[in-house]
Amino acid sequence: MEFKIDKALPNGLGRIGTIKTAHGEIKTPAFTAVGTGGEVRFISMEELHALGAQAMLSNCYHLRNKAAEIAEAGGLAKYSGWNGPTVTDSGGFQVMSLGDGWGKKVAMTRELGVKINRDEGDKCHAVVTEEGVEFTDPESKEKDFIGPEESMRIQCQIGADIHMAFDELTSFDKDHDQSAESLARTERWAERSLAEHKKHCDDLGYHQNLYGVLQGGRWEDLRRSTAKKLGAMDFDGYGLGGALEKENLGEILRWCTEELPFEKPRHLLGLSHPDDIFIGVEMGADTFDCVAPTREARHGKIYTRDGNINLRKFTGSTEPLDHDCDCATCRAGWTRGDLRALWRSGDVEKKVQYWNLASIHNVRFSVRLMEEIRQSILDDRFEEFKKEFLTRYYGE
RNA sequence: GCUGGAAUCGUCUAGUGGCAAUGACAAGAGACUGUAAAUCUCUCGCCUUCGGGCUUCGUAGGUUCGAGUCCUACUUCCAGCA
Numbered sequence: 001m002e003f004k005i006d007k008a009l010p011n012g013l014g015r016i017g018t019i020k021t022a023h024g025e026i027k028t029p030a031f032t033a034v035g036t037g038g039e040v041r042f043i044s045m046e047e048l049h050a051l052g053a054q055a056m057l058s059n060c061y062h063l064r065n066k067a068a069e070i071a072e073a074g075g076l077a078k079y080s081g082w083n084g085p086t087v088t089d090s091g092g093f094q095v096m097s098l099g100d101g102w103g104k105k106v107a108m109t110r111e112l113g114v115k116i117n118r119d120e121g122d123k124c125h126a127v128v129t130e131e132g133v134e135f136t137d138p139e140s141k142e143k144d145f146i147g148p149e150e151s152m153r154i155q156c157q158i159g160a161d162i163h164m165a166f167d168e169l170t171s172f173d174k175d176h177d178q179s180a181e182s183l184a185r186t187e188r189w190a191e192r193s194l195a196e197h198k199k200h201c202d203d204l205g206y207h208q209n210l211y212g213v214l215q216g217g218r219w220e221d222l223r224r225s226t227a228k229k230l231g232a233m234d235f236d237g238y239g240l241g242g243a244l245e246k247e248n249l250g251e252i253l254r255w256c257t258e259e260l261p262f263e264k265p266r267h268l269l270g271l272s273h274p275d276d277i278f279i280g281v282e283m284g285a286d287t288f289d290c291v292a293p294t295r296e297a298r299h300g301k302i303y304t305r306d307g308n309i310n311l312r313k314f315t316g317s318t319e320p321l322d323h324d325c326d327c328a329t330c331r332a333g334w335t336r337g338d339l340r341a342l343w344r345s346g347d348v349e350k351k352v353q354y355w356n357l358a359s360i361h362n363v364r365f366s367v368r369l370m371e372e373i374r375q376s377i378l379d380d381r382f383e384e385f386k387k388e389f390l391t392r393y394y395g396e
Numbered sequence: 397g398c399u400g401g402a403a404u405c406g407u408c409u410a411g412u413g414g415c416a417a418u419g420a421c422a423a424g425a426g427a428c429u430g431u432a433a434a435u436c437u438c439u440c441g442c443c444u445u446c447g448g449g450c451u452u453c454g455u456a457g458g459u460u461c462g463a464g465u466c467c468u469a470c471u472u473c474c475a476g477c478a
Contacts, residue, residue, distance in 0.1 A: 097431080164430075
């Protein structure tokens, strides 16, 4: 994989660039739309291309039983109909979401996640050992063992352009020693991932890349040492992952990116709120992915340049979703009142239409933010743009 | 006209003589960041110094220590018979 840095920020960490994959280019920074199961919920591939998305991220765990079928079809890009650059996560997120994080919402602060009060009977669906993780599918209850080798073999069958090494994401309540222990395991898994990946990375007739994933929680010594260690290994790029505390996000990322080789691309895993994006870009992240734009759209939150709105409050409103948006939904003239009515309708077809229209809008918001950040860097006005955007978005 | 049944928070609904009284929907507030997420949490009679106080189950009486619940009358609605 080729990564060209087009221009760097004066701070020596942030940059814009171009990633070349077997399925096309990604101009960075870029928001990778999340299509966990091989499709972005309620957005067609045509719509996804039209809104300017450059890549799609899917998940090894969710596609594990379809991997052979996907390989048969020629890989994820063809199988999904996306026909563009793709990324897969290793299943590392599910180590947390199905394990320690079971029964809670993912939290970005150290306070315990909000309990979600569902399926309280079964405590843990991911048991970690040195070899790997025994997952229990929450739906089917089927058990799967996935370790670094399994994840690499599955990802190489799925055949995304960029894969993630198999890692262990931990929750926020881990102390330094627990984090260090988990991190050491993730590092051993990184070596195993790299070795196994090399055996299969050209199996589908094009080259597939592997990113090493940096964990280490909120501890500087752990973050720096793992960045040095994995940074010296033969990865094609790096995933910035783990329990990223919102209030210390910039510092945590700095510890990582100061130690990583500058010329390799970095993917900031799982973040998309504008404040996080600006910090990410500033600290040298190149690509991003996040479920928030689509999930929050489904839950009635609409992104606007003047802050997010909750559609519940706009019964009968004739106001546009966002006064300054070029997405297909806004261009077609849908109003807040229209969408509110569709969203709260008892009719499933109307709800599906709402999910489609709102998801397109929010994903376009995230994609466009990236485009504008890139342009602001080209124009030497990143700081000004950041201040303008965040002031307007979050208010004074 | 007669007989039987029914009236409970916006709507539908649970309710054994014993705590403003069930559940669902609607409504309101919040959450959501590598998708267990078409989800979750909270509020939903009035007031509150959060201890509690006050007023409520069609209307008016009654029995009872105590009534949404039992009794009487009335009102309205439904069903059956004339």
